[in-house]
Amino acid sequence: MKKKILIAFMGLIFLAGSFLPNEVFATDVDVNIGIGIGIPPPHVVIPAPPAVVMIPGSYVYFAPDVGFQLFFYSGYWYLLQNGYWFWAGDYVGPWYYLPPARIPVAFMHLPPHYYKVRPGYKRIPYDHLRRHWREWEREHYKKEVKDWEKNLHKRWEKDYKGWEKWKGGKPGRGRERHRR
Numbered sequence: 001m002k003k004k005i006l007i008a009f010m011g012l013i014f015l016a017g018s019f020l021p022n023e024v025f026a027t028d029v030d031v032n033i034g035i036g037i038g039i040p041p042p043h044v045v046i047p048a049p050p051a052v053v054m055i056p057g058s059y060v061y062f063a064p065d066v067g068f069q070l071f072f073y074s075g076y077w078y079l080l081q082n083g084y085w086f087w088a089g090d091y092v093g094p095w096y097y098l099p100p101a102r103i104p105v106a107f108m109h110l111p112p113h114y115y116k117v118r119p120g121y122k123r124i125p126y127d128h129l130r131r132h133w134r135e136w137e138r139e140h141y142k143k144e145v146k147d148w149e150k151n152l153h154k155r156w157e158k159d160y161k162g163w164e165k166w167k168g169g170k171p172g173r174g175r176e177r178h179r180r
Helices: 002-018 022-026 105-109 126-167 174-178
Strands: 061-063 069-073 076-081 084-088 096-098
Touching: 069 105
Parallel strands: none
Antiparallel strands: 061 069, 069 076, 076 084, 084 096
């Protein structure tokens, strides 16, 4: 009996609520869904394709003549503005926010005064950069691999000599000591 009364009472409340105007409920609820990071993409105007210089000790190119920190690295353009990084496929944009975890490691190891370009330092024209950057990266990669392999061989020789010493040597030392 109590269940029937409770169900009837709930039905009455529902019916009474359905006859109330919608404005009563609309003022009580406020829903905001915000998607984004709140960092607007920069408005960058570059009147002509920028010439770049290679930052010594890295494979990062810097455009010194544009008035802000514009870089080229591994086929993409990067912009540092107000402490935020942005990237684009072309120097004119569109620019996209780059979260700190996605910033290429090469930018973390730039020399402290990379932006001070000495007079007479060779500037690479944009068209030349656009046509040859892949080729230059392959050459840098080949050189790095060659250096790495050379050092690997030296390390292997050192380890191999240690192995020979462990394997051979005087009786009672090395491998012979572990035979049963």
